[in-house]
Amino acid sequence: MPESFLSWAESAPEEMKLVPTFCELCFWNCGLIAKVQNGKVVKVDGNPLSERGRGRLCGRGNAALGSLYDQDRLKTPLINIGKRGEPKWKKATWDEALGVIAGKLSAIKEKHGPDAVALFSHGSGGAFWKHLLKAYGSSYYTAPSFAQCRGPRDVGFTMTFGSEVGSPEFYDFSQSKFIVLLGSHLGENAHNSQVQDLVHGLEQGAKLCVVDPRCSNIASKADYWLPIRPATDLALLLAWIRIIVNEELYDADYLSKYASGLAELKAAVQEFTPEWAAKETDIPAGKIVEVARELAARKPNVVISGGRFAAWYGDDAQRARAIALLNALLGSWGRPGGIYLPAGGGVPEYPGLPEYPEHTAGIPKLDGAYPFALSQTTTSIRNAAITGQPHAMKGWLVYGCNLMKTMPNREETIKAINNLDLLVAIDIVPADIIQWADVVLPECTYLERHDALSLGKFKKFEISIRQPAVQPMWESKPSWWITKELGKKMGLETYFPWKDGEEYLAKRCEAGGINYAELKQKGVLTIEEKSAPYITDQNQPTFDTPSGKIELYSKQLAEKGFDPVPKYKKHPQPPDGHFSLLFGRSPLHTFSRTTNNFLLTDLVPENSVWISRKKAKQLGFKDGEYVRLQNAAGVKSSGTVKIRCTERLREDCLYMVHGFGVHAKGMKRADNKGVGDEELLTGYQIDPIMGGTGMRLNFVKIVKEG
């Protein structure tokens, strides 16, 4: 822990100022109250008014000071006078750095048109960057949270219910009677209120089934742990659907009112018997049947959750659809303990802004290959930079995304970057992506800035405000300021009429009839009157599908040449001597964004690679030994990782936590600690329905160090 941190934390107390704001150590956005003394944040606590946290913060949220007072933070704008990947940094003033960016963006627009610039964005400040990009004239904004994360799930549910399952998800776990978690290690994936709801549901007697090749922490508390063979989840789901349909265990009234296509669904799943599924999944047929019956017996107060990170094998939208179909059959959508109907609500944009240039309306897809993509995909933008097709891609603005670790196949990312005329990285620490940037802009952390509002559609509609607890350190600046100044330099000042971040928020609230003074004081406002979470005679659901019903059989998928009911596709299994590489999350880290946080690295400084104890013994590996990993294509990890022998993993898998293996010398605690799974993800499968990148199909072996 740095000495500077200890010295001020122990300094004489003065009157304490409490500043409500919200957390950004992940994107759950829990309300927090920053306690400020002597101009320093000395502690953060949960804001009891926040539905996302209910007065609590998770381990990462509590480590806010480890991010704020990280001495490795970016301190000034930087211009790369060396090569991409081997940078030589020149410190720059804001005026100089923004001048260079404005000049290059204008040149790209003149030569290739505005669509030759794209934004990768992850985090609250990204709203200002998206606004700038649209004002500039491009619609190519994307986030890894779609194609590399929850996009397949959102598309599978939208194809079925006409709606996503939300973020935060609309799961009513606290009232559930049966919960199925499929590849979701909730608890290690520490989304605050969702974990609280799950624990509450279990306390109230909910049954739990966890389907995971690894006995995760939550699997260890389950009634059923089904250690499935990787890549076969769809077989299990289809067998469950068949049992429920054939034994008429579904909610017949609900389906006759709200769904269409039951007969077609029934016909389509007949081949998926429990005995067939047992061979595919390595789960006994009797267990498959038992769980299906137990689950159905508790309908409609059940949730079948496919978790959040859904980009597994390249047919993931169909797996998500099978999950949605099970929820539909059991009538869980709109029912207590199922998937609740979220509150409506919104806050208008800043009033009186000029229209964006015309072609930025809607989402012209970069390539038409993925008809059901809900946004641009990261990989389409990367491909455009590599191939120049369907048009030139020459400038990237990268906000809060560590692209080198986020997208599979690093070589392709480097190829794309090398074709750009400009790469701007906006970050708080000198992460891997920074080494590839031409200009680096230091954003201040979430405890030092105003940001866009966070709007939460829970059972009630919730508005949270981000406001500075302390002034930005060094030369770092908030995104509202950076984008406004950059906009001015490009002649776009009319799009940025706000005096500052506070005025931006106040005006939006005023336009929406929201009491800004109260929001500022409380940090969170809850709008109660828009709440109607469950189906009643007076509160009927609507389904935004072509038929206006829940679509058990999807004509729109059929029309585009896809299976209207999911079909099973066999995926390859590991060749001899190799393992399926599984990856997940640490409860004390968020991807790579917390790997330099000194409070969290004290607790979890590196990742390890899990292997079954039996296999480790056979292969001659010992607990705690440092090894390298090598994939079936021959790519070896650049760093070493510690072996963890365990009984909690299938013998054909290895498991590690994502986010480590940072290669960024400026991040002294994170640099070269552990191994990043993404280095080994040279193979990936793109989901033809929506463009998600299946990344779990790489096989690796362990190689002795030295």
Ligand code: MGD
């Ligand atoms: P990180 O890798 O954590 O997340 O991928 P990313 O969104 O790229 O990188 C976040 C970057 O944001 C870091 O460089 C951090 O320093 C910076 N940052 C943190 N706070 C701020 C801030 O306030 N302002 C700015 N400007 N920058 C900030 C996540 C993505 O990765 C997601 S959502 C998922 S679910 C996928 N997960 C995943 C996986 O589990 N395995 C593999 N192999 N790939 C994955 N890719 C996806």
Ligand code: SF4
């Ligand atoms: Fe912060 Fe944890 Fe909430 Fe995420 S879940 S916003 S890290 S407190």
